[in-house]
Amino acid sequence: MTAPPATWAEFWRDHDVVGDAESEADAAGFAPEAARVLALGREDDLLDVGCGGGFVLAALAPTVRSVVGVDGSPRLVEAARARLAGVGGAQVHLVHAARPGDLGAAAGRRYSAILCHSVVQYLPDVAAAEALVRALLEVAAPGARILVSDLVVADSRWADARGLLRTAWRRGTLRDAWARLRRARGSAYGAVRARLGLLAVDPTRLAEVARRAGAHAEVLDAPISALANRRHLLLRR
Ligand SMILES: C[S@@+](CC[C@H](N)C(=O)[O-])C[C@H]1O[C@@H](n2cnc3c(N)ncnc32)[C@H](O)[C@@H]1O
Numbered sequence: 001m002t003a004p005p006a007t008w009a010e011f012w013r014d015h016d017v018v019g020d021a022e023s024e025a026d027a028a029g030f031a032p033e034a035a036r037v038l039a040l041g042r043e044d045d046l047l048d049v050g051c052g053g054g055f056v057l058a059a060l061a062p063t064v065r066s067v068v069g070v071d072g073s074p075r076l077v078e079a080a081r082a083r084l085a086g087v088g089g090a091q092v093h094l095v096h097a098a099r100p101g102d103l104g105a106a107a108g109r110r111y112s113a114i115l116c117h118s119v120v121q122y123l124p125d126v127a128a129a130e131a132l133v134r135a136l137l138e139v140a141a142p143g144a145r146i147l148v149s150d151l152v153v154a155d156s157r158w159a160d161a162r163g164l165l166r167t168a169w170r171r172g173t174l175r176d177a178w179a180r181l182r183r184a185r186g187s188a189y190g191a192v193r194a195r196l197g198l199l200a201v202d203p204t205r206l207a208e209v210a211r212r213a214g215a216h217a218e219v220l221d222a223p224i225s226a227l228a229n230r231r232h233l234l235l236r237r
Helices: 008-014 021-037 055-063 075-081 104-108 126-138 157-171 174-187 186-195 202-212
Strands: 045-050 066-071 089-096 112-115 142-153 216-220 233-236
Touching: 008 075, 008 126, 008 142, 021 055, 021 142, 045 055, 045 089, 055 075, 055 112, 066 075, 066 104, 066 216, 075 089, 075 104, 075 157, 089 104, 112 126, 126 142, 126 233, 157 174, 174 186, 202 216
Parallel strands: 045 066, 045 112, 066 089, 112 142
Antiparallel strands: 142 233, 216 233
């Protein structure tokens, strides 16, 4: 029997969430919101940090000039590469999950738009989240927009369930949301979440880190991700 993951990095490394219909549905809901908030257009070079299986990148690729993804999970990097195989020039790089400030091979370029969606809550501590925000700003071209989205402000499974249902109510997908909540209870993700929890951050603290690095920073509480209770950070270089 394999030991349960001791960290989220181990979970993302070992657990097969690839091809997950929920990831695909979340990406279908989130990608248009990200495109709107980041004001994506044909001149944009987009970097997705913590791109997972590449669902969001694949959805956004037709909107922009180029796409690059990075992720700390070798199996998800492979999945994203396969998903983006038909997208000209797309690159997906493996980074060290234990070094959130190190964007590896992606750091050799500058990007006009950067996305980091549903990643910060899986970092070990707030210092890692701050290092990640600084790293995003370092690879941002002048005028770049950066969206760090789906931030957990208080780690509560009840608040997340209510947030999921609120979004589902607005989108007319309540039946799917109930089924998803039922599945979550018995899932590997649900078990790890119950044991390890998620990293909660104060978005105003991350905004302050960005301002100290010379960026404009705004905290958004618009319901742009699948969970209406999450917050988002919009930065401008
Ligand atoms: C919930 S998934 C989100 C995937 C994708 N952003 C999406 O919205 O579909 C979290 C992802 O963050 C990645 N991740 C977590 N910590 C990371 C780190 N320090 N560096 C790079 N990727 C990381 C995981 O490997 C996983 O793919």
